[in-house]
Amino acid sequence: MSSGMRTYGTGRRYVSKDNAIWASLDESPQALHILDTNVTNNELNKHASSFSIEIGKKASCVKKSEDESVKLLPKAADKTEERHKKSNSHLVPTIIVPSHGRNIAKTSDSDVNTSITESKMTENLNAGLQNRPQRKSTQLSYLLGLVDQQIPISFRDYIKTFKSSIYKIGEASYSEVFKVEKDEPIVLKIMPFGKENQIRCSDIINELKITKRLSSLEGYVDLQEAVIVKGTYPSILIKEWDRYDRQKESENERPDFFHSSQLFCILCLSHGGTDLEHLELSDWFETWNIFLKAAKALATGERKFEFEHRDMHWGNILIKRRNDEDLSYLLDEVSFDEFEDSNTSFPVSERSFTADSLEITLIDFTLARMRHTGSSSPIFNEFDDPELFSGRGDYQFDIYRLMAKVTKGQWGEYFPKTNILWLHYLLYQLLYKKTIPKPRDLREQQLKERLTKLFKLLEPVRRPHKGSCPLQNCAFPSAASLDEWINQQYDD
Numbered sequence: 001m002s003s004g005m006r007t008y009g010t011g012r013r014y015v016s017k018d019n020a021i022w023a024s025l026d027e028s029p030q031a032l033h034i035l036d037t038n039v040t041n042n043e044l045n046k047h048a049s050s051f052s053i054e055i056g057k058k059a060s061c062v063k064k065s066e067d068e069s070v071k072l073l074p075k076a077a078d079k080t081e082e083r084h085k086k087s088n089s090h091l092v093p094t095i096i097v098p099s100h101g102r103n104i105a106k107t108s109d110s111d112v113n114t115s116i117t118e119s120k121m122t123e124n125l126n127a128g129l130q131n132r133p134q135r136k137s138t139q140l141s142y143l144l145g146l147v148d149q150q151i152p153i154s155f156r157d158y159i160k161t162f163k164s165s166i167y168k169i170g171e172a173s174y175s176e177v178f179k180v181e182k183d184e185p186i187v188l189k190i191m192p193f194g195k196e197n198q199i200r201c202s203d204i205i206n207e208l209k210i211t212k213r214l215s216s217l218e219g220y221v222d223l224q225e226a227v228i229v230k231g232t233y234p235s236i237l238i239k240e241w242d243r244y245d246r247q248k249e250s251e252n253e254r255p256d257f258f259h260s261s262q263l264f265c266i267l268c269l270s271h272g273g274t275d276l277e278h279l280e281l282s283d284w285f286e287t288w289n290i291f292l293k294a295a296k297a298l299a300t301g302e303r304k305f306e307f308e309h310r311d312m313h314w315g316n317i318l319i320k321r322r323n324d325e326d327l328s329y330l331l332d333e334v335s336f337d338e339f340e341d342s343n344t345s346f347p348v349s350e351r352s353f354t355a356d357s358l359e360i361t362l363i364d365f366t367l368a369r370m371r372h373t374g375s376s377s378p379i380f381n382e383f384d385d386p387e388l389f390s391g392r393g394d395y396q397f398d399i400y401r402l403m404a405k406v407t408k409g410q411w412g413e414y415f416p417k418t419n420i421l422w423l424h425y426l427l428y429q430l431l432y433k434k435t436i437p438k439p440r441d442l443r444e445q446q447l448k449e450r451l452t453k454l455f456k457l458l459e460p461v462r463r464p465h466k467g468s469c470p471l472q473n474c475a476f477p478s479a480a481s482l483d484e485w486i487n488q489q490y491d492d
């Protein structure tokens, strides 16, 4: 369990347990201080079509609401109750949402009908799913069609097909994540859907489609398989859940309450390593490479699919270092002189291997936006959960508000600037939230300076004029343009 902020999953990501975050506000980017809103629910309705955001409160007001948030953080004794609530009732909506915006997960138990009416639908259905109410059974049929199933299969039977050990490795408000130990380990992201307080079927469809489409791209998680299962939670997973709870204290409810009619979507993903939040960074080579590779991955996504991640916080960036065995072939090719050719205690060549051997993988496309090549309808999330815009205490939360300004609520349109916002967030986390050893030589110092320079270049403006884009002065309209600039600027 993270000692810091819960950043995984809608509803969770807005709560911080990390008092250090509140104490560190002064070092935060300007956006953290100035972006706040005083929009009430009434105003939400009144201005429903305008999508504008009121900006006004000063840092002092921000501090106050943050303090209130801290007070309201659950104590251990309240945890069970909190698990049931799964909402941040103390947070007020701060953005005007479109009038056609739907409420999140307001379906009743009987809403999801497992009968099959159609096996496959047209691509255009996605646009329909976004904009008008669809019968849940139709959505379910479409989802089943996407995974080549006629009907949901038994959850227990499906889990039994894995002969190797299974460990729980992560959790979010609406999902549990397990790892299956094999030569090539796989990750099972298990998402109950379709009932009250669960993910909407349409959101599962979007995440699945985007994950599938990006699967073959460098820097994106590989989807090996997706299945729709039905039934109670298998005991082997409950056991694992208990073990995780004992060791790391889960914030979720023990998943033994699901009814036999419960549906789950399971994404079987390749294992992408450790998320950036939980990874210790060893030097500035590594730090530079994480930023560079994240920017490149976003640039590739933009070029191919008009992709915007829209939720690239550090829990959604996985890092894998190649192990020593994988590196040995590289070491074979290096002459001994190269190792000697260094006046530092750590040979230059060896350190550059560390950087080169790093792989990054972007995950979690719950809020992402993309458009299939040749298709006119984009896949996107409507950002119709007001809580998304009311989080406090971390730059991540400002990014959702900044994105709303960039997109003006037109979430289906293409705004690659949102990728620049997340890259700015990433630079902030790397420069100010990670403890990285001081540069040990000139090369490392240069890489740190590069990152600092980029942090300034990508900064959203302090106080955008009403209706203006916070990134209007930023030289980079997209991750692709930033990638090109980096390639020209730095030839290494």
Ligand SMILES: Nc1ncnc2c1ncn2[C@@H]1O[C@H](COP(=O)(O)OP(=O)(O)O)[C@@H](O)[C@H]1O
Pocket (backbone or CB within 6 Å): 007, 008, 009, 010, 169, 170, 171, 172, 173, 174, 175, 177, 187, 189, 221, 269, 270, 271, 272, 273, 274, 275, 315, 316, 318, 363, 364, 366
């Ligand atoms: N493919 C993967 N490889 C390794 N860890 C993963 C993988 N997918 C998810 N995780 C872990 O599980 C956490 C939650 O997964 P994520 O897909 O972000 O779920 P959510 O949409 O609920 O936030 C991640 O932050 C990460 O720690």
Ligand SMILES: [Mg+2]
Pocket (backbone or CB within 6 Å): 007, 008, 009, 172, 315, 316, 364
């Ligand atoms: Mg996540």
